[in-house]
Amino acid sequence: MTTFASRHIGPDVDEQAHMLKAIGFGSVDELMDAAVPEVIRWRGGLDLPPAASEEEAVAELRELAGRNRVSRSMIGQGYYGTVTPAVIRRNVLESPAWYTAYTPYQPEISQGRLEALLNFQTMVTDLTGLATANASMLDEGTAAAEAMTVARRASRHKSTVYVVDADTYAQTVAVLRTRAEPLGIELRVLDLASEPLPEEFFGLHLQYPGASGVLADHAGLVELAHERGALVTVAADLLALTLVRAPGEIGADIAAGTTQRFGVPLGFGGPHAGYLAVRAGLERSLPGRLVGVSRDADGASAYRLALQTREQHIRREKATSNICTAQVLLAVMASMYAVYHGPSGLREIAERVHRRAVRLEEGLRTGSEAFFDTVRARVPGRAEAVVAAAAGRGVDLRLVDADTVTVSCDETTTEADLAVVWDAFGVAHPAAAGEHEGGAVERIPAGLRRTSGYLSHPVFNTHHSETGMLRYLRRLADRDYALDRGMIPLGSCTMKLNATTEMEPVSWPEFADIHPYAPASRAAGYEQMVAQLEGWLAEITGYDAVSVQPNAGSQGELSGLLAIRRYHRSRGDEGRTVCLIPSSAHGTNAASAVMAGLRVVVVGCDDRGNVDLADLDAKIEKHAGELAAIMVTYPSTHGVYEAGIADLCAKVHDAGGQVYVDGANLNALVGFARPGRFGADVSHLNLHKTFCIPHGGGGPGVGPVAVRAHLAGFLPGDPLRDGSHAVAAAAHGSAGILPISWAYLRMMGPEGLTAATAVAVLSANYVAARLRDHYPVLYAGAGGLVAHECILDLRPITKAHGVSVDDVAKRLIDYGFHAPTMSFPVAGTLMVEPTESEDLVELDRFCDAMIAIREEIGQVAAGVWPGGNNPLSNAPHTAACVSADEWAYPYPRSVAGFPPGVDRASKYWPPVRRIDGAYGDRNLVCACPSPDAYEGE
Numbered sequence: 001m002t003t004f005a006s007r008h009i010g011p012d013v014d015e016q017a018h019m020l021k022a023i024g025f026g027s028v029d030e031l032m033d034a035a036v037p038e039v040i041r042w043r044g045g046l047d048l049p050p051a052a053s054e055e056e057a058v059a060e061l062r063e064l065a066g067r068n069r070v071s072r073s074m075i076g077q078g079y080y081g082t083v084t085p086a087v088i089r090r091n092v093l094e095s096p097a098w099y100t101a102y103t104p105y106q107p108e109i110s111q112g113r114l115e116a117l118l119n120f121q122t123m124v125t126d127l128t129g130l131a132t133a134n135a136s137m138l139d140e141g142t143a144a145a146e147a148m149t150v151a152r153r154a155s156r157h158k159s160t161v162y163v164v165d166a167d168t169y170a171q172t173v174a175v176l177r178t179r180a181e182p183l184g185i186e187l188r189v190l191d192l193a194s195e196p197l198p199e200e201f202f203g204l205h206l207q208y209p210g211a212s213g214v215l216a217d218h219a220g221l222v223e224l225a226h227e228r229g230a231l232v233t234v235a236a237d238l239l240a241l242t243l244v245r246a247p248g249e250i251g252a253d254i255a256a257g258t259t260q261r262f263g264v265p266l267g268f269g270g271p272h273a274g275y276l277a278v279r280a281g282l283e284r285s286l287p288g289r290l291v292g293v294s295r296d297a298d299g300a301s302a303y304r305l306a307l308q309t310r311e312q313h314i315r316r317e318k319a320t321s322n323i324c325t326a327q328v329l330l331a332v333m334a335s336m337y338a339v340y341h342g343p344s345g346l347r348e349i350a351e352r353v354h355r356r357a358v359r360l361e362e363g364l365r366t367g368s369e370a371f372f373d374t375v376r377a378r379v380p381g382r383a384e385a386v387v388a389a390a391a392g393r394g395v396d397l398r399l400v401d402a403d404t405v406t407v408s409c410d411e412t413t414t415e416a417d418l419a420v421v422w423d424a425f426g427v428a429h430p431a432a433a434g435e436h437e438g439g440a441v442e443r444i445p446a447g448l449r450r451t452s453g454y455l456s457h458p459v460f461n462t463h464h465s466e467t468g469m470l471r472y473l474r475r476l477a478d479r480d481y482a483l484d485r486g487m488i489p490l491g492s493c494t495m496k497l498n499a500t501t502e503m504e505p506v507s508w509p510e511f512a513d514i515h516p517y518a519p520a521s522r523a524a525g526y527e528q529m530v531a532q533l534e535g536w537l538a539e540i541t542g543y544d545a546v547s548v549q550p551n552a553g554s555q556g557e558l559s560g561l562l563a564i565r566r567y568h569r570s571r572g573d574e575g576r577t578v579c580l581i582p583s584s585a586h587g588t589n590a591a592s593a594v595m596a597g598l599r600v601v602v603v604g605c606d607d608r609g610n611v612d613l614a615d616l617d618a619k620i621e622k623h624a625g626e627l628a629a630i631m632v633t634y635p636s637t638h639g640v641y642e643a644g645i646a647d648l649c650a651k652v653h654d655a656g657g658q659v660y661v662d663g664a665n666l667n668a669l670v671g672f673a674r675p676g677r678f679g680a681d682v683s684h685l686n687l688h689k690t691f692c693i694p695h696g697g698g699g700p701g702v703g704p705v706a707v708r709a710h711l712a713g714f715l716p717g718d719p720l721r722d723g724s725h726a727v728a729a730a731a732h733g734s735a736g737i738l739p740i741s742w743a744y745l746r747m748m749g750p751e752g753l754t755a756a757t758a759v760a761v762l763s764a765n766y767v768a769a770r771l772r773d774h775y776p777v778l779y780a781g782a783g784g785l786v787a788h789e790c791i792l793d794l795r796p797i798t799k800a801h802g803v804s805v806d807d808v809a810k811r812l813i814d815y816g817f818h819a820p821t822m823s824f825p826v827a828g829t830l831m832v833e834p835t836e837s838e839d840l841v842e843l844d845r846f847c848d849a850m851i852a853i854r855e856e857i858g859q860v861a862a863g864v865w866p867g868g869n870n871p872l873s874n875a876p877h878t879a880a881c882v883s884a885d886e887w888a889y890p891y892p893r894s895v896a897g898f899p900p901g902v903d904r905a906s907k908y909w910p911p912v913r914r915i916d917g918a919y920g921d922r923n924l925v926c927a928c929p930s931p932d933a934y935e936g937e
């Protein structure tokens with residue numbers, strides 16, 4: 001019988017035998033015995049349910065889904081019913097061309113998603129009235145928290161007070177609290193409708209419209225805050241902004257929020273794209289990824305990530321934020337919703353929502369005067385009964401307190417829904433009002449009505465037919481290289497199969513259409529799935545408790561470090577504030593440590609790439625009483641199983657510190673070693689690496705945090721409960737994509753998971769063995785073996801022949817490949833992670849391409865082709881350049897366009913040539929350029 005594991009794992013038994021022979025082993029068991037150090041080796045097997053077939057897993061998921069109850073949600077609070085246009089659902093959310101892509105670090109093969117993200121940024125800047133928006137945040141709560149730190153950095157005020165208006169979503173306040181405390185920021189929640197602003201504060205957070213639904217004119221508060229030297233963040237609803245004055249027009253410095261209601265399903269809390277926008281002058285302190293316009297080697301306009309020097313990879317503990325994986329796939333969906341509807345379509349949707357809310361209010365007679373979509377009703381002593389009555393008829397309202405209910409309308413609200421609400425309140429149905437002629441904006445006060453235009457760029461005014469939209473999506477997808485074209489051997493990123501069976505349940509209504517704050521009875525299936533998944537992850541990692549709340553690896557890191565900090569404090573150890581981090585660590589590690597209020601002390605690596613244990617001793621001694629933790633990646637970021645790990649853990653524990661193991665590389669451990677049992681106290685995992693959630697072009701992700709028992713009480717909790725220490729706006733973070741990892745674990749079973757690890761290690765060693773004679777493999781562990789990835793050292797080649805790591809990466813595009821990870825963790829190198837999912841044909845195709853490129857380098861070395869004018873330095877070559885009437889290069893066109901091994905019939909042509917990043921940073925353009933900018937090309 002064909003098992004799912006045999007579909008997930010690329011090389012079959014014969015291919016594995018061939019690969020084993022090439023590296024000199026008789027079996028995978030022999031290989032793993034040699035590769036994995038005995039001190040960490042787990043031989044107890046995994047206590048997980050045996051593998052289910054694809055059909056069985058789907059049936060079980062259907063049963064779980066069936067325990068969720070889809071209702072009509074009028075709870076609001078930042079999460080709304082929305083209609084995902086089917087053309088976008090099928091051709092973005094459900095399309096591997098979009099969901100299997102990686103973060104666009106290789107911009108020449110990512111022009112499609114970069115254009116979609118530029119549309120997203122343009123949509124956000126237009127609607128918020130601010131100068132620059134980034135390419136998505138993790139959710140509204142974290143966007144608000146990042147806004148707070150932008151204000152902190154930009155304000156010259158020495159005050160540590162950040163004022164938050166009381167009419168702000170509870171979950172936003174919770175995330176702000178978590179993030180403020182370790183940074184020494186004092187959060188002051190004030191009801192600014194009645195209380196005055198303090199004299200001294202560095203920033204102010206206002207919500208617009210407020211959590212109560214009230215649409216207040218914030219211009220006076222903004223002015224006062226500015227007079228006192230503070231910056232102002234306005235958390236604004238993008239749909240409302242089509243009708244009301246933009247934050248930028250009332251003087252806001254920063255706008256933050258979510259784009260969920262632009263066609264992205266609720267998913268029990270996520271994933272959705274948050275947004276963050278800033279006024280002119282603040283763009284260089286804007287965290288997150290920013291897409292900008294630059295030009296390629298032929299002078300054509302091209303997109304790429306701008307201001308990369310701000311990234312945590314480079315700035316480490318000086319980074320402005322730890323955000324890495326964001327929410328690209330969802331940002332693409334939201335931007336396409338705006339492209340599809342256009343400015344007048346969006347305005348129509350907003351007017352319809354507003355009209356419903358106005359009609360709702362006519363029945364409830366709440367006396368509300370200014371609102372957009374949400375009405376607050378006082379029903380002294382009856383609130384619970386009203387909410388229960390509506391729930392009984394399938395409509396969920398928000399219980400504020402014993403006397404108060406809020407009701408939110410959205411794009412999906414019908415007259416019948418309103419009737420249920422009126423009945424629940426026991427009020428008469430108002431007379432049918434027709435279409436409120438001319439009264440579309442009647443509860444938006446005149447002074448708050450939007451008069452400025454938005455989304456005037458042609459892209460938002462062209463693709464309004466379904467045919468047009470379908471073709472636009474196809475055109476953009478065709479420009480990109482994703483896993484549906486070939487392997488993406490990115491070290492540290494684990495680009496493995498995202499199986500269709502794993503993906504399908506994501507768009508089932510029983511998972512997609514559940515509000516995160518729905519009553520427990522609506523989400524029983526979700527709760528059961530989350531509990532099972534957390535239990536399985538605990539079993540795999542050897543930890544005692546897991547939380548799936550963090551919605552990216554970076555957030556898992558922060559949660560884990562905050563748990564350590566709170567643990568020390570709970571024991572009166574306030575002085576433990578030093579976090580040791582090896583020099584080879586991923587940039588997010590240092591950035592997260594700073595956000596958790598820790599001081600980073602770097603520990604060196606020895607010349608074999610291992611943590612230098614002598615330096616570790618010295619640093620421990622120096623910071624003895626202050627040691628909070630060490631944060632190490634295992635296997636190391638060099639892709640090696642370090643035998644010294646047990647020693648390292650013991651040394652840190654003896655000194656009173658905690659051990660954090662970054663589990664992003666868990667693909668090398670599953671079934672063979674358990675961090676929670678080999679000495680670590682806490683880890684985060686990346687479900688979007690090891691556990692098959694697709695990268696989506698740079699998100700979504702899920703970064704569960706896993707801890708041993710003594711830290712379990714410090715895990716993040718439900719943001720709607722007091723003292724939650726929440727790191728995301730919803731209790732289970734990006735719950736909507738958890739079925740993917742659930743299905744993977746369920747279908748692989750313990751043997752399949754263990755086999756996957758072994759084949760991942762086998763594949764990496766096979767690639768290392770095939771390429772070793774052509775490029776030095778930088779680090780290896782026992783017996784010359786690597787773990788699940790290997791680093792190819794190009795520095796000697798660059799030094800001798802001037803061919804750079806960039807040249808090789810771009811030439812790989814001509815050969816039809818996505819480059820490996822460039823210059824991480826070692827500058828001037830390529831890190832290759834093939835994963836278990838690539839079969840032998842693809843592994844060999846990649847190795848052959850790398851070897852052919854090495855021969856091309858030989859031609860440059862031999863002087864056949866000049867340095868600086870050869871197929872490597874001129875790569876990649878576009879179809880336009882290869883077919884141009886003029887050809888001035890010292891090598892034939894066929895060498896440029898059809899290097900060895902390339903199938904002429906199915907060649908992937910990059911749409912642009914090599915992109916000049918520096919030019920774009922000097923001439924920063926982060927919104928859709930006007931069409932005449934392309935003139936003359």
Ligand SMILES: *Cc1c(COP(=O)(O)O)cnc(C)c1O
Binds near residue numbers: 552637
């Ligand atoms: C990917 C990765 C991270 C960051 O994860 P995100 O989900 O992108 O935030 C952290 N550490 C290592 C070693 C990684 O490979």
